[in-house]
Amino acid sequence: MRRRAFLCGCGSLALGAATQLFAEDSAYALPARFPRPEPTSEEGGLWSYVDRAEKRLQKSSFLIRDPALQRYIAGIACRLAGEHCPDTRVYLMRTPYFNASMAPNGMMQVWSGLLLRMTSEAQLAAVLGHEIGHYLARHSLERLRDAKSRGAFAQVLGVALGVGGAGAGTGLLAQTAVVAGAYAYGRDHEREADRIGLELMARAGYAPMEASRVWGQLLEETKAGPGSGASAGLLFATHPAPEEREKTLAEAAARFASEGRDGAEAYRAMLAPYRHAFLEDELRRRSFGESLVLLERLARSAPRDGEIRFFKGEAYRMRAEGSDLAVAVDEYRAAQALDAPPTESYRSMGIVHRRLGQPQDAARAFARYLELKPDAADAEMIRAYLKQA
Amino acid sequence: MSTPRIGPALVAALLLSGCAPAMVKVDTGELTINDAMRVTLTQSWNRFEARGLPVRVSPMGAHELWTSDGLTLDVLAFFAGIGEGQPVGTALPGSKKDLPTFRAGMSPHEIVELYEALVTQDGSVFSLRRLGPASLGEAGGFRFEHALTRRADGLRLAGVGYGAVVQGRLHLITYTAPRSEFYVGKAAGVEAVAASARIHSPPAIAAAARKPTPLFGPDAKRFERGADSGGNVSFESTGGDGRCSSWAACGGREPREANRTPTSR
Numbered sequence: 001m002r003r004r005a006f007l008c009g010c011g012s013l014a015l016g017a018a019t020q021l022f023a024e025d026s027a028y029a030l031p032a033r034f035p036r037p038e039p040t041s042e043e044g045g046l047w048s049y050v051d052r053a054e055k056r057l058q059k060s061s062f063l064i065r066d067p068a069l070q071r072y073i074a075g076i077a078c079r080l081a082g083e084h085c086p087d088t089r090v091y092l093m094r095t096p097y098f099n100a101s102m103a104p105n106g107m108m109q110v111w112s113g114l115l116l117r118m119t120s121e122a123q124l125a126a127v128l129g130h131e132i133g134h135y136l137a138r139h140s141l142e143r144l145r146d147a148k149s150r151g152a153f154a155q156v157l158g159v160a161l162g163v164g165g166a167g168a169g170t171g172l173l174a175q176t177a178v179v180a181g182a183y184a185y186g187r188d189h190e191r192e193a194d195r196i197g198l199e200l201m202a203r204a205g206y207a208p209m210e211a212s213r214v215w216g217q218l219l220e221e222t223k224a225g226p227g228s229g230a231s232a233g234l235l236f237a238t239h240p241a242p243e244e245r246e247k248t249l250a251e252a253a254a255r256f257a258s259e260g261r262d263g264a265e266a267y268r269a270m271l272a273p274y275r276h277a278f279l280e281d282e283l284r285r286r287s288f289g290e291s292l293v294l295l296e297r298l299a300r301s302a303p304r305d306g307e308i309r310f311f312k313g314e315a316y317r318m319r320a321e322g323s324d325l326a327v328a329v330d331e332y333r334a335a336q337a338l339d340a341p342p343t344e345s346y347r348s349m350g351i352v353h354r355r356l357g358q359p360q361d362a363a364r365a366f367a368r369y370l371e372l373k374p375d376a377a378d379a380e381m382i383r384a385y386l387k388q389a
Numbered sequence: 390m391s392t393p394r395i396g397p398a399l400v401a402a403l404l405l406s407g408c409a410p411a412m413v414k415v416d417t418g419e420l421t422i423n424d425a426m427r428v429t430l431t432q433s434w435n436r437f438e439a440r441g442l443p444v445r446v447s448p449m450g451a452h453e454l455w456t457s458d459g460l461t462l463d464v465l466a467f468f469a470g471i472g473e474g475q476p477v478g479t480a481l482p483g484s485k486k487d488l489p490t491f492r493a494g495m496s497p498h499e500i501v502e503l504y505e506a507l508v509t510q511d512g513s514v515f516s517l518r519r520l521g522p523a524s525l526g527e528a529g530g531f532r533f534e535h536a537l538t539r540r541a542d543g544l545r546l547a548g549v550g551y552g553a554v555v556q557g558r559l560h561l562i563t564y565t566a567p568r569s570e571f572y573v574g575k576a577a578g579v580e581a582v583a584a585s586a587r588i589h590s591p592p593a594i595a596a597a598a599r600k601p602t603p604l605f606g607p608d609a610k611r612f613e614r615g616a617d618s619g620g621n622v623s624f625e626s627t628g629g630d631g632r633c634s635s636w637a638a639c640g641g642r643e644p645r646e647a648n649r650t651p652t653s654r
Contacts, residue, residue, distance in 0.1 A: 062514075062540075284506075284509045318502070377520065381531065
């Protein structure tokens with residue numbers, strides 16, 4: 001699902017209409033598996049195009065090739081997709097934006113920015129369920145048809161892949177997100193995908209209430225952004241009342257009898273080996289306000305986690321506005337008192353002390369870094385710092 | 390750091406202006422870059438140039454952008470004389486985010502992050518492989534190696550960079566090429582370019598105090614072959630007695646010791 005597409009649908013869901021929508025009988029009947037269309041048909045042509053795109057995706061340098069993690073995420077998708085599981089192929093992409101998508105041929109992409117932002121299996125299931133909802137209702141096929149009729153097929157597909165097309169032409173992933181929004185699903189499609197997604201979540205045993213929390217988290221994050229650009233501003237400019245969306249989904253979720261499970265611990269454990277790299281990618285977006293909100297949230301869910309506090313320090317250090325550098329030192333110090341702080345926290349602390357003209361504090365931090373990591377790739381440089389101090 | 394920045398906005402502007410990007414051969418010999426750095430080439434390179442345009446065009450915002458085998462493969466970039474408050478390179482067309490800016494007190498780690506911010510704007514993935522003190526020509530500074538997975542095509546690149554802060558101005562030479570024997574084969578030539586670099590004297594640097602050449606702008610300066618206004622001054626990072634004035638300028642060595650150390654790469 002395109003981030004914007006997802007949010008667009010959310011934002012456009014008027015409270016009254018949603019109440020009516022979710023008041024319908026929830027016994028959603030999954031359609032039968034979709035047969036592969038005739039190659040000579042229009043749909044067959046679209047599938048063929050998407051198939052070729054999928055082959056390129058399989059060779060992408062940004063594909064996360066970890067069988068265990070892939071199985072885990074694909075397992076969540078399969079529990080949601082039911083009998084459509086054999087047609088669903090999940091690709092995990094290292095791309096630091098909130099995004100997932102599912103093509104008519106069953107190719108599903110999950111971006112690392114989404115994985116980083118979700119705090120439980122149930123939250124991820126909410127997003128994947130929504131995307132599967134689009135797939136089951138054949139919205140993705142309709143969208144491709146519509147794009148083809150407007151001559152925008154390559155752009156839509158390019159956006160779906162995160163490579164090629166308009167996104168790569170500019171080289172800006174943020175712009176990719178903007179383009180995605182331009183070809184977002186319509187409001188009716190979003191509402192239907194929401195309904196199906198919640199149903200699928202509940203059937204799979206996940207807590208439907210987590211769907212509204214996903215929205216709340218995103219809202220909190222985007223509000224901390226610059227108010228323009230690819231993430232927040234455009235969304236809210238074109239789709240008002242995002243707060244209603246969170247409320248609407250919560251009310252809809254309350255109609256399900258079972259509370260469901262969230263699978264937070266398993267999710268954290270599976271993502272743990274990747275979180276450091278994903279957080280590095282997150283900070284490279286240079287949207288520090290949004291990143292700090294995300295990090296605060298992650299820290300609340302794992303208060304003893306030294307790695308999260310370290311990255312908070314990194315966000316302040318890289319932003320370097322006002323008292324940020326001093327705050328960064330505090331965060332590094334806090335991280336070092338928690339569980340498993342990254343060794344780099346000492347290096348970064350030294351760099352900040354050096355910048356602030358505190359050579360003795362810098363030397364202590366650098367010495368500790370070298371003590372813990374004498375063969376670091378930058379050890380020569382650190383020793384030079386120490387010599388200078 | 391190469392192809393993704395030669396984006397559609399640039400191409401469209403060039404076409405609309407009736408101009409086209411071209412490669413111009415850079416012969417061996419001495420060359421001056423942005424009135425702030427001079428290099429001596431023992432092998433020829435190809436320089437990116439937009440012929441017919443009234444201003445200089447550089448896709449990365451580099452003062453010079455050279456290649457051996459084409460910008461989609463290898464890129465040698467020069468950032469010469471970056472002053473306080475200026476970024477390394479320029480933001481991508483359409484980007485609403487500013488690049489971080491250079492501050493005189495920055496450590497080599499932070500300077501490498503300035504370059505990292507430039508080359509990861511498009512979502513490419515950067516990884517620092519090595520960082521240590523080194524000379525940029527005769528000026529003390531630092532050298533770093535990195536890996537870069539390019540977002541546009543997924544190509545895995547290897548890179549090397551040299552930097553030095555001289556009289557409060559940052560000078561960088563960076564090179565990237567596909568991570569393979571290809572890179573290894575080219576690296577020696579790049580090291581030779583870096584070793585030949587001479588940073589100009591303070592007056593020349595002061596005269597050259599300008600922002601890095603933007604994609605389009607009236608203050609861009611034409612490439613000048615052999616126009617060395619600063620003379621053959623080797624230790625502009627030093628005071629009049631030849632001492633380094635800062636750690637960065639001395640490559641992490643004691644100032645006097647560093648000043649006696651000739652180009653060593």
